[in-house]
Amino acid sequence: DAMVIQNPRYQVTQFGKPVTLSCSQTLNHNVMYWYQQKSSQAPKLLFHYYDKDFNNEADTPDNFQSRRPNTSFCFLDIRSPGLGDAAMYLCATSRDKVAKNIQYFGAGTRLSVL
Amino acid sequence: GQNIDQPTEMTATEGAIVQINCTYQTSGFNGLFWYQQHAGEAPTFLSYNVLDGLEEKGRFSSFLSRSKGYSYLLLKELQMKDSASYLCAVRNDYKLSFGAGTTVTVRA
Numbered sequence: 001d002a003m004v005i006q007n008p009r010y011q012v013t014q015f016g017k018p019v020t021l022s023c024s025q026t027l028n029h030n031v032m033y034w035y036q037q038k039s040s041q042a043p044k045l046l047f048h049y050y051d052k053d054f055n056n057e058a059d060t061p062d063n064f065q066s067r068r069p070n071t072s073f074c075f076l077d078i079r080s081p082g083l084g085d086a087a088m089y090l091c092a093t094s095r096d097k098v099a100k101n102i103q104y105f106g107a108g109t110r111l112s113v114l
Numbered sequence: 115g116q117n118i119d120q121p122t123e124m125t126a127t128e129g130a131i132v133q134i135n136c137t138y139q140t141s142g143f144n145g146l147f148w149y150q151q152h153a154g155e156a157p158t159f160l161s162y163n164v165l166d167g168l169e170e171k172g173r174f175s176s177f178l179s180r181s182k183g184y185s186y187l188l189l190k191e192l193q194m195k196d197s198a199s200y201l202c203a204v205r206n207d208y209k210l211s212f213g214a215g216t217t218v219t220v221r222a
Contacts, residue, residue, distance in 0.1 A: 004156070031208070042118070042201070042212035043157070050208075090156070097208035100145060100164065105156040 003027050006091050006106035013081050014114050021076040021109045023091030029104075031097060032074040034066060035090040037108070043090055049074060050097060078111075086113045116140045118213035120202050125219045126192055134187045134216045136202035147210065148176055148187045149201040157201055161187070192220045 005024045013019040023032065031050050035043040046060045049068045063085070065077045078085055088108045094101040117139040126132040138146070145164040149157035163169055163178035163185060175188040189196055199215040 040122075040214060042214045045209055045211075048208075094208075100162055101208075102147075102159045102162070103210060105149075105158070107154075107156045110154075 004091055004093055004104050004106035006089075006109050008109060009107065010110050010112070012112045012114060013078075015082065016080045019078050019081055019111065021078075021089050021091075021111070023074045023076075023106055024072050025091075025093045025104075026072070027093055027095075027104065028071060029093035029095050030071075031094045031101075032068060033092040033094075033103065034074070034076050035092065037088040037090055039087075046076070081111070081113045083113050086111055116204065116206070116211040118202055118204055118211060120200075120213040120216045122214070123217045123219070125221060128192055128194060128220055128222050130192050132189045132192060132218060134189070134200050134202075134218070136185045136187070136213055138183050138185070138202070138204050138213075140183075140204045140206055140211060142206035143180065144205040144207060146176075146178055146185050147203040147205065148174075148185075149203060151199045151201060151215065153198075160200075189218070194220050194222070196220050 007022050033048040034046045037043040047056045067075045088110050090108045091106040092103040094103045120136045148160040151157040161176035168177045173190045178185045197220045199217050201215045202213040203210040
């Protein structure tokens with residue numbers, strides 16, 4: 001059974017129209033991450049939550065925001081999607097920040113911007 | 115900054131062995147992970163190295179040399195289902211920095 005669940009798997013939005021991607025986890029992990037992965041490129045960390053503490057990567061565009069209302073759920077909000085934001089968005093979790101902690105990934109949401 | 119390099123593509127025959135190399139230059143190091151990612155699916159954890167040497171897990175083995183900034187993933191007795199992208203990722207503190215992935219194609 002999937003432990004990190006992302007919905008929807010495919011999302012189409014229009015240029016400039018806000019969109020929200022969701023992630024839920026059944027692992028009760030403290031840390032949740034959002035990555036952006038463009039075709040044939042490395043996943044790029046956008047931000048992460050350690051419990052309720054939010055950490056933004058320095059180069060994450062202001063257009064991207066995140067919410068974590070409880071342990072199980074985390075949302076990625078793109079306020080005004082541009083064509084360059086079309087990508088696969090991966091959610092991941094880890095138990096905590098200890099070095100060996102494995103990150104478990106969801107299947108991703110592929111975002112298209114028309 | 116983080117710089118993680120791995121070959122873009124590799125092709126091998128069913129039953130053969132393939133070695134995927136990864137070199138890294140990072141500002142910090144707390145371990146190196148290998149993930150497997152089938153097309154359209156989530157990356158799944160394969161191996162973790164933090165000390166120099168070889169870690170063996172069934173058909174998959176991973177090697178690390180911290181002094182050389184080098185790791186490899188060895189896939190033995192290749193099966194068709196091993197066709198996937200293999201991602202090398204370096205952990206610095208709690209963050210992972212990924213390479214772009216190596217697409218392995220297994221031919222019959």
